[in-house]
Amino acid sequence: MRGRARAYPVVVLTAALLASAGCSSPYESDSEPKADVGDRTIRPVEGCGDTSWTDPADLSPNRLPARCQPGAPPPRPLAKTRKLTIATGTLSAEYVAPLQVAVDKGEFKKEGLDVTLKVLPTPDALPLLAKGDIDAQWAAPEAAVMNGVRGGFDIRWVAGNFSPDPESKSGLWVRLKKGESADRVAMAGRKLGTMIGKGSVIAYPMEKALEQHGGGLDRIQYAQLGSADVLTALQNGGVDSAWLLDPVWRKVDGEPGYAFLGGQPQGEPLGGMLYGPSLLNDDVDAGVALLRAYIRTINTYFASDYKRDAAFVSYLAELLKADEAILESTPSLRMDWEIRTGTTDRLQSAYRAQGVTEGDDPLPESRTVTRTLYEEAVGHRP
Known part of the structure; x- marks a missing residue:
């Protein structure tokens, strides 16, 4: 969402993305990526208890987002530093603040991650994510993403970003x-x-x-x-x-x-972190570590109404290069790393109404969403 967005028709875009990624569909059935909870040991996490997970089927507008204690989940540094690139459409929007803060406060470094945030619009980032040239994308499961997955991209929505405050008029x-x-x-x-x-x-x-x-x-x-x-x-x-x-x-x-x-519906994030094959399959430990740092940043700095702290608002305004008065004038976002059941079904229904999806049947959630990585980060075993 920087500058001028490019006007790519979604269906034409998807064909171009598939060609540039060199992908053919690997799906013979609704398969999960290798980052399945059955393949990994889920351990209890200090500072993350019963409130660190909510039932994905809970769509209540007043649902309290999952939370751990400040500073939790604690870091578990990788044995070797891993360089990761996260694409984002902008670095100035408030919903990008947790990533900016995680970089600035060294939360990624505590995990042994050297993270670069790179401004790229979705059309440019998607083929790079599918090929593993970038590791993650801070975006949303838009129609182009759904069409890319249908065509063979190994991409999943792995963590949410926010839902609006009831007082927001966004x-x-x-x-x-x-x-x-x-x-x-x-x-x-x-x-x-x-x-x-x-x-x-x-x-x-x-x-x-x-x-x-x-x-x-x-x-x-x-x-x-x-x-x-x-x-x-x-x-x-x-x-x-x-x-x-x-x-x-x-x-x-x-x-x-x-x-x-x-x-936007209250209590239901519509975007967040997308992973490609490098973090879904090739280096799952790094994928979990990245979400662990992101979740810890939320719990430490964005757990509740963070705009009550005038010093923190000033810090955010400087970090985001935003107008402090305007930033202060809007309600705090409800930062939320979890993904609700059926969100991608509802999104695909709307895309069909716009005529921008391929295929007659919607993709099942098993092809669009992976919750096991953030569940591992907070120690929740389904």
């Missing part, structure tokens, strides 16, 4: 037309500004919001814009609706002529 915003009010908006035919275009995970929550206002994913127009351009286009009339993230929505909140129609 989500679908619209410019009201004459005579419209926030509870009566005609969305059919509107032009939507988005950084990803069709095939983004926002299709799932957006579908719910549109259905309440006479629209639908197949009844709106899409304008793919750079991250810095979405708000500007909404304000100057280039688009008449947009998906605005924290803290961008603060720029229009309370302004006349704008309405918030809905956002």
Whole structure:
């Protein structure tokens, strides 16, 4: 999500990704990667007890995210330092903060990991992840990812990132037309500004919001814009609706002529860490170590309402190169490393409504999600 996103049609993109990765489908059945809990010893972890895991089937909006004690799970350094590259669309968004803090505070180094965060948009990162040229991707299981997995990419969603605070208005915003009010908006035919275009995970929550206002994913127009351009286009009339993230929505909140129609479901992360074959299969110890450092960072620095600490907000603003006042004005994200049951099913349903998925049947969760790595990191044996 940096600068100007590239406007790749998802289906065409997938074919290009498969060609560049040199992949043919290895799947004869719904197989798990080698990082299966049955292949590894799961030990209790100091500082991680009953609260370090929640039932994936719990979709309650008020579900408390899993937590260990601060400083837990404790480091278990690898015998030899491992250099890892994590691709991310941006280094300035708040949802990337745990990775930035983990690097800055040395949490990855405590595990024997030399981690580089590299800014790459999803279209550029996916074939590199599939080939093992990068080790992980901080992104989301978007349509291009699902199509890549269907075509043979050995990629799994292995950890969540966040869900919104109930007070957040990150989500679908619209410019009201004459005579419209926030509870009566005609969305059919509107032009939507988005950084990803069709095939983004926002299709799932957006579908719910549109259905309440006479629209639908197949009844709106899409304008793919750079991250810095979405708000500007909404304000100057280039688009008449947009998906605005924290803290961008603060720029229009309370302004006349704008309405918030809905956002990401509470308690359900829609993105996070994606692994390719290098951490799923070739070096699972490093894959677990990376998640252990990430989880420890959440438990130590982001366990609750981290924005109550003014000094920490200042630190984050400097680290993310963000406006401190704007950062402070939005609620804390609910950082959450777990993945809910059925999320990729719901995402694929929305992608089908947009017409951007390949194949008639959705991929089963066994082909899209692996929870065993973060479960091992906190000592939970299913």
